[in-house]
Amino acid sequence: MKRSYVGVIGLLIILGLNIVFTQLLVHQFFYENYEAVLLYMGINILLFPVAIFIYKKEKNKGGAGKNGK
Amino acid sequence: MTDRNNKIPFDEDNYTHNITKNNERQLDRRGFMKTLAGAAGVFAVASLPWGAIAAKELMGLADKEYPHQKIVDLKDIAVGDSIGFHFPSDHDSAVLVRLTDNKFVAYQNACTHLRCPVYWVKEEETMICPCHHGKFDVNTGAPTAGPPRRPLPEIIIEVHDHAVYAVRVKRYEA
Numbered sequence: 282m283k284r285s286y287v288g289v290i291g292l293l294i295i296l297g298l299n300i301v302f303t304q305l306l307v308h309q310f311f312y313e314n315y316e317a318v319l320l321y322m323g324i325n326i327l328l329f330p331v332a333i334f335i336y337k338k339e340k341n342k343g344g345a346g347k348n349g350k
Numbered sequence: 351m352t353d354r355n356n357k358i359p360f361d362e363d364n365y366t367h368n369i370t371k372n373n374e375r376q377l378d379r380r381g382f383m384k385t386l387a388g389a390a391g392v393f394a395v396a397s398l399p400w401g402a403i404a405a406k407e408l409m410g411l412a413d414k415e416y417p418h419q420k421i422v423d424l425k426d427i428a429v430g431d432s433i434g435f436h437f438p439s440d441h442d443s444a445v446l447v448r449l450t451d452n453k454f455v456a457y458q459n460a461c462t463h464l465r466c467p468v469y470w471v472k473e474e475e476t477m478i479c480p481c482h483h484g485k486f487d488v489n490t491g492a493p494t495a496g497p498p499r500r501p502l503p504e505i506i507i508e509v510h511d512h513a514v515y516a517v518r519v520k521r522y523e524a
């Protein structure tokens with residue numbers, strides 16, 4: 282019955298980073314720092330596959346299923 | 351479809367008929383993680399348009415010299431007066447203020463708070479946004495009061511041939 286929170290915490294961190302970088306992106310956009318906008322957009326986009334990766338890796342970890350460890 | 355509920359147990363895992371509580375926790379946790387991953391996807395997609403516009407600006411800005419646009423003849427604007435115009439496009443309203451005999455300033459006058467038009471108020475010697483009482487310093491365009499936090503974009507002005515011309519829009523210094 283051991284639960285694994287690694288995936289949940291990892292995804293929450295990613296969500297937090299998403300929020301932070303989106304805020305920065307919008308601000309830098311209005312400041313017309315377009316290089317920074319592109320950078321933040323890149324980060325936000327890269328975070329998505331990372332989130333998927335964590336999800337794939339962690340979805341079967343923990344819990345009390347037949348294969349639960 | 352009411353008799354559907356009478357067929358117990360359902361084949362698949364579910365919450366309402368999961369009497370033996372198989373996989374219950376795992377389902378919760380997994381569903382939550384799925385939502386989080388989906389949220390990351392939404393953020394990724396949502397930042398695309400900003401980046402696209404930024405990339406467009408970056409490519410276009412190097413040679414972004416608008417044709418000089420005549421705003422007003424010198425004799426038609428008295429010291430302390432202001433006049434509205436549009437620059438660089440017809441949709442970018444702007445305001446020109448004559449501060450002294452030969453000192454002019456011009457700003458795009460969409461308030462940097464929520465884009466209401468900002469006016470020059472001669473009596474108070476400041477630029478005022480009527481919507482939420484934002485104020486801007488007329489010399490620099492910097493916000494001095496109210497909700498706005500960013501300066502108004504300044505328009506570079508040239509005076510020649512007895513008239514005032516708008517040359518280009520100055521970029522912010524962040």
Ligand code: FES
Pocket residue numbers: 461462463464465466479480481482483484496497498
């Ligand atoms: S829109 Fe100008 S102060 Fe709110």
